[in-house]
Amino acid sequence: MPLTVHIEEMVLRLAAVLAVAGLVTAIAFPFAQEPITYIWYSLLPETVERAGETISTQPRVYGPLELKLMELKLASLAGLIAALPMGVYQTYRFMRPGLYPHERRYYLAAVPTSLVLAFIGIAFAFFVVLPAIFTYFLYYSENAAEIAFALQQTFNLIIILKAFMAMVFQIPLLIMLAIMMGVTTRRWLENRRLYFWAGFMGIAFIFSPDPTGMAPLLVAATMVVLFEGTLALLRWTGN
Structure with a gap:
């Protein structure tokens, strides 16, 4: 098959993906303020007690387009x-003609699993990591500074941490695939666990946008x- 046919097919398939993304973005944009709230x-919390005063934690907007840009960012997401x-x-569908049967099985098993793990990571960030971080943010500077969370910076932190946790939760899948494909063994990984x-720790401190160190520690843990959980499961199953 000529190269131009492959390129044309790739462009058409990419256009289908972009069309879905654009359609959902256009539908979600008018309603983006509700999920932000x-x-x-x-x-x-709506308010917090600091030095005997009740302080509102409502988001601060420091630019005329900040709220609309954040709505667009959330709708695009x-x-x-x-x-x-x-x-x-x-x-x-694009790769299928060039894949061996065992490679198709790997793809069909790995990709849906990867998506499920990504959504679990996002949920873990939202329900565990982010609440712990924001509770710490509310009180670590008590009596030293007034709380004023900016909308854009705060949501950037939320989005980055969710995306990062989605990638972090790929660790079990990557380990399983590496062992299944013969790239490494459980014993090799255990011997080099430190x-x-x-x-x-290094990755968490580089990519977690929190100078207080709270987020990197939670992510690294x-x-x-x-x-370790993946290695324990492999040990239990005898792999």
């Missing part, structure tokens, strides 16, 4: 998430637990 007050299954399907722990 929901997410904000799910992670922060919804479009991207909605387009993921279409992207997976179109990628598989190197992996150190690597997890999660990575270690996922790593």
Whole structure:
């Protein structure tokens, strides 16, 4: 098959993915303010007591377009998430003619599992990591500074941590695939676990946007637990 035909097919499949993302973004944009309010007050109380005063934690906007840009960012994120299954399907259809049967099985097993793990990671960030971080943020500077969370910076932190946790939760799948494909063994990983722990700490502190150190510590601890939990499961199943 000529290269131009492959390129044309790739462009058409990419266009289908972008069309889904664009459609969902356009539908979600007029309603984006409601999820912003929901997410904000799910992670922060409406008021907090500081030095005998009741202080509101409502988001601060420091630019004329900040709120609208945040709504667009959230709607675009919804479009991207909605387009993921279409992207997976179109990628598989494009690659399928060139894949061996065992490679197709790996793809069909790994990709849906990866998506499920990503959503579990996002949920873990929303219900465990972010509440702990924001509780710490509310009180670590008590009596030293007044609380004023900016909308854009706060939501950037939320989005980055959710995306990062979605990637962190791929650790079990990556370990399983590496062992299934013969790239490594459980014993090799166990013998070098301290190197992996150190690597997890370094990655967490580099990519977690929190100078207080609270977020990197939580992320690194999660990575270690996922790593050790996967090895324990492999040991229990005899692999």
